């Protein structure tokens with residue numbers, strides 16, 4: 128095997144390329160990246176970078192000279208327009224490129240809202256470094272009425288950053304409890320109240336009918352019932368959709384993402400998928416999941432590189448993500464699909480903003496979240512992995528080491 132082509136220039140692509148080299152692969156590695164950037168990290172784009180507390184050095188994954196030094200070609204600003212699995216070729220505007228093994232790491236794109244006014248000036252989404260630069264330019268002077276549509280993780284992180292930059296922020300959410308679908312109503316309410324305590328207005332259970340404008344620029348968000356919430360800037364954060372069209376058009380199996388087995392093979396020979404776009408069989412829980420988080424991009428990039436080299440590996444990490452909002456930092460590990468109907472057991476009092484929450488289903492911990500409690504997430508993962516039946520009283524008791532559960 129000589130040539131590995133990676134479509135997409137995000138963290139998954141970078142992680143795979145780095146691992147291919149550290150595992151000794153000395154053939155060609157070509158990353159084809161639609162954005163005109165070397166691979167970079169997205170988490171800072173809604174947090175430290177947006178607030179001006181981190182620079183580009185903390186955003187780019189490797190310095191520019193790493194790619195030449197490691198003989199990794201990055202075709203920046205180049206979009207793959209079609210796959211030809213039988214010919215082992217991908218197509219760009221410049222022609223066809225051969226691969227021996229192909230990695231699809233095309234990530235996700237922001238979901239759009241099909242409502243009137245969503246194309247007005249001042250209506251934005253946040254996915255890319257360029258988006259973050261534009262948003263930073265709007266927010267950094269402060270004094271704006273910012274309306275966020277959607278109270279998901281990225282929406283709440285932007286609410287935190289925009290507020291800290293001196294703007295007035297209103298978050299509009301369709302669901303009755305922001306984050307309720309992910310965390311359950313109790314902890315969703317916890318995050319809602321935390322944001323409110325920092326000055327963010329959060330309005331759940333609202334239906335948006337359109338975005339209003341004056342002379343082509345946004346001026347407000349219209350709600351069912353006739354009210355218009357004034358806005359100088361509207362940020363739409365209603366989730367993301369996996370970039371599956373290349374795979375779908377080429378006849379690969381696609382469900383909630385590009386379907387893979389636990390070793391990240393797609394349904395087509397020599398084509399692999401990893402990161403946000405992959406809908407992968409998780410060998411521990413026996414179902415397919417798609418994870419839209421940083422740690423999954425990093426880890427699945429490593430696993431898929433080894434898989435492409437023919438090593439016997441599976442992508443079996445416990446899903447993990449984190450968020451930072453104002454002075455609250457949180458890490459979550461676990462199987463979200465198993466938390467529906469689970470009991471939540473607390474170690475520490477949420478009112479203190481320092482606690483661990485465990486989701487317990489059938490007597491076993493299936494997920495855990497530490498809020499402003501550090502260096503425990505590995506131990507939380509240990510409990511999930513061991514799968515012991517736990518006594519809720521011991522789980523809640525801070526004098527019992529997590530390692531003993």
Ligand SMILES: Cc1cc2nc3c(=O)[nH]c(=O)nc-3n(C[C@H](O)[C@H](O)[C@H](O)COP(=O)(O)OP(=O)(O)OC[C@H]3O[C@@H](n4cnc5c(N)ncnc54)[C@H](O)[C@@H]3O)c2cc1C
Pocket residue numbers: 134135136137138139140159160161162168169170171172173205206207208232233234235253254255281370373401402403404418419420421422424447448449450451
């Ligand atoms: C603002 C923001 C904040 C985040 N914060 C957190 C956080 O706090 N914690 C956390 O766990 N996760 C966070 N995430 C999620 C995390 O960044 C993603 O999980 C991660 O970026 C996924 O990496 P990826 O390489 O799989 O996909 P992506 O980062 O989406 O990269 C895919 C790349 O492929 C390119 N591409 C797509 N199609 C083509 C094509 N046909 N040809 C060429 N290139 C193509 C895209 O342009 C894109 O650059 C955040 C994401 C965002 C946007």
